[in-house]
Amino acid sequence: GAVVSQHPSWVICKSGTSVKIECRSLDFQATTMFWYRQFPKQSLMLMATSNEGSKATYEQGVEKDKFLINHASLTLSTLTVTSAHPEDSSFYICSARDKGGGPYNEQFFGPGTRLTVL
Amino acid sequence: AQKITQTQPGMFVQEKEAVTLDCTYDTSDQSYGLFWYKQPSSGEMIFLIYQGSYDEQNATEGRYSLNFQKARKSANLVISASQLGDSAMYFCAMRERAGANSKLTFGKGITLSVRP
Numbered sequence: 429g430a431v432v433s434q435h436p437s438w439v440i441c442k443s444g445t446s447v448k449i450e451c452r453s454l455d456f457q458a459t460t461m462f463w464y465r466q467f468p469k470q471s472l473m474l475m476a477t478s479n480e481g482s483k484a485t486y487e488q489g490v491e492k493d494k495f496l497i498n499h500a501s502l503t504l505s506t507l508t509v510t511s512a513h514p515e516d517s518s519f520y521i522c523s524a525r526d527k528g529g530g531p532y533n534e535q536f537f538g539p540g541t542r543l544t545v546l
Numbered sequence: 547a548q549k550i551t552q553t554q555p556g557m558f559v560q561e562k563e564a565v566t567l568d569c570t571y572d573t574s575d576q577s578y579g580l581f582w583y584k585q586p587s588s589g590e591m592i593f594l595i596y597q598g599s600y601d602e603q604n605a606t607e608g609r610y611s612l613n614f615q616k617a618r619k620s621a622n623l624v625i626s627a628s629q630l631g632d633s634a635m636y637f638c639a640m641r642e643r644a645g646a647n648s649k650l651t652f653g654k655g656i657t658l659s660v661r662p
Contacts, residue, residue: 462649471637471654472591519589523650535650537583537591 430456432524434538441512442546449507449541451522457502458524462535463495466519478505512545519543549573550638550653557658559628566613567623567656569638575599579641580621581650582612586634594636597621625658633660 431454441447451461460479464472476492478484478499486492494516496508505524509516519542523535551570559565571580582594597605597612605612613622625632638653 469635469655469657471652474649477649521589521591523591536593540589540591542589 430454430524430526430536432458432522432536432538434522434541436541437539438542438544440544440546443513444511447509447512447543449509449520449522449543451505451507451524451538453503453524453526453536456524456526456536458505458526459502460525461499461505462523462525463497463505463507464521464523466521466540468519472521475507509543512543514545517543517545548653549651550640552638552653552656554656557656559625559658559660561630561660561662562627564624564626565628565658567625567636567638567658568620569622569653570618570620571638571640572619573640573642575642577643580612580614581639581641582610582621582623583637583639583652584632584634585637585655591637595623628660630660630662633658 433452435450462477463475465475466472474487475490476484476486476497478497480499480502484497499505519540521540522538525535549572578599580597584592595605595607595610595612597614604614609626611624635655635657637655639650641648641650
């Protein structure tokens, strides 16, 4: 099956620093990638949708200057949490949709990145 | 109104028994897709099963089946012969309107615990 990787799997950083999370589709091309945030025992909240070569579309309430998303190629999207604060601590999950898939193909999810901001 | 509703707070099932996880949805679209995902404690989202709104047969994938009742707008997941490894959080999700940017909307999830 299709594989999506995320790096790093976990990261601890000091308040005020920036953290970059990479999401890669390993064996397929993804025109669309999605970034989610999940708090413990809660649902996945969509943060933004990114298309290769264009600006990301952010969901309401998500600060685009704080969560920078770059979808530079058909296999790579990055999420940068700028000037991170303890309230940004969360589980971040990326998801990719296969370019060659039908409209209702399932999205393939990365394993997630656990961010802890001290 | 919530698009995906999962109201069961937590479910317990005895190993080897079957369990049904409830999901209701709300949409005005005629064409949509329904999904179930499993999330173990490791955090990865594992795709289990998919049902299209125009599919006449209920979807099945191994021990998983989807009880699709379109008129009631329900898409319950049935897990047969539960195993200890089935203990996890389960999410129902829906995608409306075909297209590359169409989004998955998730329910709040159900925690399933399988007892030995």
